[in-house]
Amino acid sequence: MPHALPLVSAQSIGAHLAVEQDHGAVIRRSVLPGGVRVLTEQIPGMRSATVGAWVGVGSRDETPEHAGSTHFLEHLLFKGTQRRSAQDIAVAFDRVGGESNAMTGKEFTCYYARVIDQDLPLAIDVIGDMVTSARLDDADFEMERGVILEELAMSEDDPGDVAHERFTEAVLHGHPLGRPIGGTPEIIRAVTRDAVEDHYRQHYVPEGLIVTAAGGLDHDTVCALVTEALIRGGWDLTDDRAPLERRDPLAPVEASLVPQVRVNRDLEQTHVLLGTRGFRATDERRSVLGVSNAILGGGMSSRLFQEIREKRGLTYGVYSFGAPSADTGVWGMYAACNPANADEVERLLGTELERLAEGITAEELERAQGQIAGTTVLRLEDSYSRMSRLGKAELVQGELWSIGESLDRVRAVTADDVVALAADLASRERVSVRVGQLGE
Structure with a gap:
């Protein structure tokens, strides 16, 4: 292997x-x-x-x-x-x-x-x-x-x-x-x-x-x-210099959270983001985070899409995402909706995260793992994606998993892993951002 x-x-x-x-x-x-x-x-x-x-x-x-x-x-x-x-x-x-x-x-x-x-x-x-x-x-x-x-x-x-x-x-x-x-x-x-x-x-x-x-x-x-x-190009390659060290993933992150941001714009929709501090790129739970996002907001069968768009018709697009960095990251959920529905949509985003922390079904877990397997393989079917994967691994992770190993790690994620990670995210202080017509 x-x-x-x-x-x-x-x-x-x-x-x-x-x-x-x-x-x-x-x-x-x-x-x-x-x-x-x-x-x-x-x-x-x-x-x-x-x-x-x-x-x-x-x-x-x-x-x-x-x-x-x-x-x-x-x-x-x-x-x-x-x-x-x-x-x-x-x-x-x-x-x-x-x-x-x-x-x-x-x-x-x-x-x-x-x-x-x-x-x-x-x-x-x-x-x-x-x-x-x-x-x-x-x-x-x-x-x-x-x-x-x-x-x-x-x-x-x-x-x-x-x-x-x-x-x-x-x-x-x-x-x-x-x-x-x-x-x-x-x-x-x-x-x-x-x-x-x-x-x-x-x-x-x-x-x-x-x-x-x-x-x-x-x-x-x-x-x-x-x-x-x-x-x-004029560079001197004769010196015995070692490559620069990677960033310290355990460096302290001195930052605060602003709980609420509102940007008033004359728009037909209000853009809603709800989220919190996420995980660094080398976090051992990164495979769990991928599966969790697939279940919560990673496609048309995800909980956010089904609940907020399909059942209630409150938005056209809705998803969850993670953006890791070397020593920290951000994690959030996004939707755009009629300004009159912004409060309800934001409430539902938070509710679905909390529901994820209560449990998932075996079918949801299997579907998410299959989704990630397919998108991972398809995403790496061209030379640009392979080149980019090499660069990011060298800069941040310090190791590069083979595609097979990556998929094995995804298949090893359990329902308990997903619930524990969701509970962690749900317990963190949240940030609410809206851009659009804010009303009174």
């Missing part, structure tokens, strides 16, 4: 790990000179390949003077390097039918490209060039400032986004994780190019870089291509 890849044991230079996965896939991990980590998953028969360059720095890591820099860099790295213009970067991927993008999170930034297997050397070269040699031109900086402000304005026009942002801020009030990933308009207007460049020079370094790739590839070839691209 395939086993987990114990990533924690390979922090030293030159360390290598290799573990066979499901259906002949093989995951390998190497630590290159300079502390660069490279993880690959070779998948037999797959003609696509996705490569990602991860920096374990997100919005939570910004100092006051660097506020907004993480998201700014996501934009600026596509604006050109010492070797390529912004158009050159775009044309490089368009010419081979590939796609490239980036994502900024609260704890990481990732730049990635998906191509057919034969064009993986091109993708590694371009992504490596962007990471090592971003130009950060003054004119580009000011232009992207306007683009980011438009992006924030678009998000502010989406009441669902607003509700979720306010919810996270309320659950982790006063903590860096409670800040919006993209910053605020005030922060983006105030940040300077010098501050963003300083953030770039400080964090985009070999010992902080993780390169992950999945699909039709060879691990040793990927390591060689990554090394060549980084040296070509």
